[in-house]
Amino acid sequence: MSTGDGVTVEANDGEKTTVDYQIEELIERRTQALAEEIEELESELEDLDNFARISLAERRVKGNEANLAEFSNSLTGFAERTFSKLNTIESRLDTQTLLLAAVVEALADADDVEIDLSEVEKYGEEQLVVSASPEERLKEAIDEAS
Numbered sequence: 001m002s003t004g005d006g007v008t009v010e011a012n013d014g015e016k017t018t019v020d021y022q023i024e025e026l027i028e029r030r031t032q033a034l035a036e037e038i039e040e041l042e043s044e045l046e047d048l049d050n051f052a053r054i055s056l057a058e059r060r061v062k063g064n065e066a067n068l069a070e071f072s073n074s075l076t077g078f079a080e081r082t083f084s085k086l087n088t089i090e091s092r093l094d095t096q097t098l099l100l101a102a103v104v105e106a107l108a109d110a111d112d113v114e115i116d117l118s119e120v121e122k123y124g125e126e127q128l129v130v131s132a133s134p135e136e137r138l139k140e141a142i143d144e145a146s
Contacts, residue, residue, distance in 0.1 A: 107113050
């Protein structure tokens with residue numbers, strides 16, 4: 001039955017009226033709007049989560065780069081100190097070699113002093129064998145055997 005203002009009232013107990021359809025349609029539209037908003041929020045949340053993961057990974061990479069740079073600087077410093085110490089040792093060794101050569105020459109020039117350098121020569125030969133490459137040692141062994 002119609003009331004004249006566009007609203008239909010339920011004629012039978014089981015049938016739906018225009019008002020019921022309008023209410024259901026209104027509920028459906030609002031539900032659909034809420035579902036779309038939820039989907040948008042989920043998408044934004046996923047984007048935010050991805051950004052947070054990327055940002056965290058970038059911070060870790062930057063931290064690792066900083067640690068690597070610090071380690072590299074530490075190794076560079078160590079190499080510089082070691083190289084400096086090595087140069088100092090080489091300089092001292094050169095000085096001692098020159099001093100020893102001067103002493104040996106002075107003793108050789110003295111008529112009443114006799115110098116036995118056989119142990120030094122033997123040590124030098126042993127060091128040559130140790131410092132020689134395997135190919136050089138093989139060649140020397142073949143030469144001695146022939």
